[in-house]
Amino acid sequence: MGQPVAVVEKPSTTPGVVRFELNRSLTGSGHEHFRSPSDAIGPRPAAVLARRLFDTDHVEAVHMFSNIVTVDLRKGSDTAGLFDLMRDLYKYWKPGVEPPVFADEEPADEPAxxxxxxxxxxxxxxxxxxxxxxxxxxxxxxxxxxxxxxxxxxx
Structure with a gap:
C-alpha cells in the first residue's frame, strides 16, 4: 500500500554531492538542512527521509527544498540504495510484511x-x-x- 515516489537522480558538478528530484514536495516552500540524525526530529516527511538517509551511513548532510533533495555523501561512499529509499518513502506495506488484521466489531443495535x-x-x-x-x-x-x-x- 502507498504510492512509490518518482525520483530522478541528477549528478552535481561538485564531487560528493548528488541531487534527487521527487514528484512530491517534502518541505512545502521552505528549506531544511540536516547535518546529523539528531537534526531530523519529528514526523515531517523531510525529517523521516533525512533519518533514513543517515541510517545508510552514506550521507554526511542533507538539504531539502520542496521536492529537491541534495545529499552530501561521505568520503568513499556512493549513492547505492538512496534512490530506492526515496522511491519507497510512502510505501507502508512491502513484500514480506504482513499487514495488520483489524477485528470487525459488531455494530450497535439500531432501532428497527x-x-x-x-x-x-x-x-x-x-x-x-x-x-x-x-x-x-x-x-x-x-x-x-x-x-x-x-x-x-x-x-
Missing amino acids: SAGTDAAASGGDAELSEAAKRVPSHLLERSRSARERWKAKQGG
Missing part, C-alpha cells in the same frame, strides 16, 4: 424503525436493508421531500 420506515414509505426490501445504515434524520428528510414532490405532481 429505520428499516420499517423506508419500507412503509414506498421502499423495497433492498432499500430497507440500506436504510439501516442511514441516520434517521436523513431518512425523515428524504421522506418529507418525497411527500412534497408527490404533492406537486398531483399524486
